Amino acid sequence: MSKPVIATASLAGCFGCHMSILDIDERILDLIELVEFDKSPIDDIKNFSRPVDIGLIEGGCCNSENVEVLRAFRKNCRILISVGECAIMGGLPAMRNTIPLRECLEEAYLHSPTVAPEDAVIPHDEELPLILNRAYPCHEIVKVDYFLPGCPPNADLIWEALTALLQGRPLKIDYPILKYD
Amino acid sequence: MPEKIKFFIDGKECLAERGQTIYEAAKANGVYIPILCHFEGLKPVGSCRICSVRVNGRWMASCTQPVTEGMMVENQTPEVEEYRKAIIEMLFVEGNHFCPTCEKSGNCELQALAYRYQIMVPRFPYLFPRKDVEAFPTFLLDHNRCVQCRRCVRAIETKDGRKIFAMKNRSGQVRINVDRKLAAKMSEEEAQKAMEICPVGAILKKEVGFKVPIGKRKYDFKPIGSEIEEKSEGVKNE
Known part of the structure; x- marks a missing residue:
């Protein structure tokens, strides 16, 4: 039997959750015995090469590219997991959700004290992904199967979730490893 | 007796x-x-x-x-616990509770309840309401985090017994209203008391942010309520 396949992506995130995956330390040697990695920034594979068993999503959706990647993950992954506060509730990028988009863009690109007034322009190049009206949690865009909170989630929580999933047993969370910060 | x-x-x-x-x-x-x-x-x-x-x-x-x-x-019982869990989830989606940026994180009672019930994600959609932050000489009032518990309304008074906090509006628009003149006179000690009475990070004393390091905060290792349950186990073991 071939090994289960994992893919990961960072959407509107800071890569902190990926760093937390690496924080499983030497257990990463056990992990590569257990699974293979497909599309992921960890191995720099850019496109899906086969159907994937577990997709780990860091970050929520702030622009059209995030939505496209997330939908591709849902299509290619049997199980999709939201990893971290941004994927679950939008996180820091969602702090703009209470402010209208135009107000945010004008503040950042026109009225900010570090903007030179003569080159003040709101970016609108067609090469750039279109920014969404607000930051969206991943489960508001596609169906998400599991959620691992934290900023970033504790490495022990990620390890426990992955091993429980691979061994087909219920998740057992020790109190100190579940945190929202 | x-x-x-x-x-x-x-x-x-x-x-x-x-x-x-x-x-x-x-x-x-x-x-x-x-x-x-x-x-x-x-x-x-x-x-x-x-x-x-x-x-x-x-x-x-x-x-x-x-x-x-x-x-x-x-x-x-499962039914009662599920009902409580739903209330906690509603409180999370009705405000703007960004735990990673909140000074109260680790000492917050709302967060501690969510930890106790192991809430991974609220079942309701986030509302992201637009709320403001008010600043006073000794403290901040962040309406994004307020859960309208009315603890500050009941607990905080001036020395001559006048209320500083009150509620205004009704239903979905309900919010804490502050007597700005009285709030401006609140001492550091009174601000400290107001911060301690607030279960979430809505009332914060100024200039003391993130004072307690991670690992030493109130709910880092033990769930809220465990102090009551441990006392009962201690009695049983005697």
Whole structure:
């Protein structure tokens, strides 16, 4: 039997959750015995090469590219997991959700004290992904199967979730490893 | 000594003083019932409903309901716990609770309840309401995090007994309103008291942010309520 396949992506995130995956330390040697990695920034594979068993999503959706990647993950992954506060509730990028988009863009690109007034322009190049009206949690865009909170989630929580999933047993969370910060 | 009355919580026989609320009596018997709007020493108002229990098929707020003889209280049943969990999730989506950026994180009672119930994601959609932050000389009032528990309304007064905090509007628009003149005169000690009475990070004393490091905060290692449950286990082991 071939090994289960994992893919990961960072959407509107800071890569902190990926760093937390690496924080499983030497257990990463056990992990590569257990699974293979497909599309992921960890191995720099850019496109899906086969159907994937577990997709780990860091970050929520702030622009059209995030939505496209997330939908591709849902299509290619049997199980999709939201990893971290941004994927679950939008996180820091969602702090703009209470402010209208135009107000945010004008503040950042026109009225900010570090903007030179003569080159003040709101970016609108067609090469750039279109920014969404607000930051969206991943489960508001596609169906998400599991959620691992934290900023970033504790490495022990990620390890426990992955091993429980691979061994087909219920998740057992020790109190100190579940945190929202 | 006044006569004690007998009642039951999840089948466990308990004793209560006459007139004691279900919450107080449960605590005295080593049983934890979660609370959020209630704070010991303040008059209970029963507004958040986290402390809800079921008695004879009816929902009651245990912080306001007195115990009666032979009462059968359902506390840690799946139905009651699920009801409480839903309330906590609603509070999370109705405000803007960005735990990673909040100074109260680790010492926050709302967050601690969510940890206790192991909430991974709220079942309701986030509302992201637009709310403001008010600044006063000694403290900040962040409406994004307020859960309208009214603890500050009940607890904070000037020396001559005038209220500094009040509620305004109704229903979905309800919010804390501050007497700006009185709030401007609040001392550092009074601001500290207001911060401690607030269960979430809505009232914060200025210039002391993130004072307690991660690992030393109130709810880092032990769930909220464990102090009450441990006391009861200690009695059992003796």
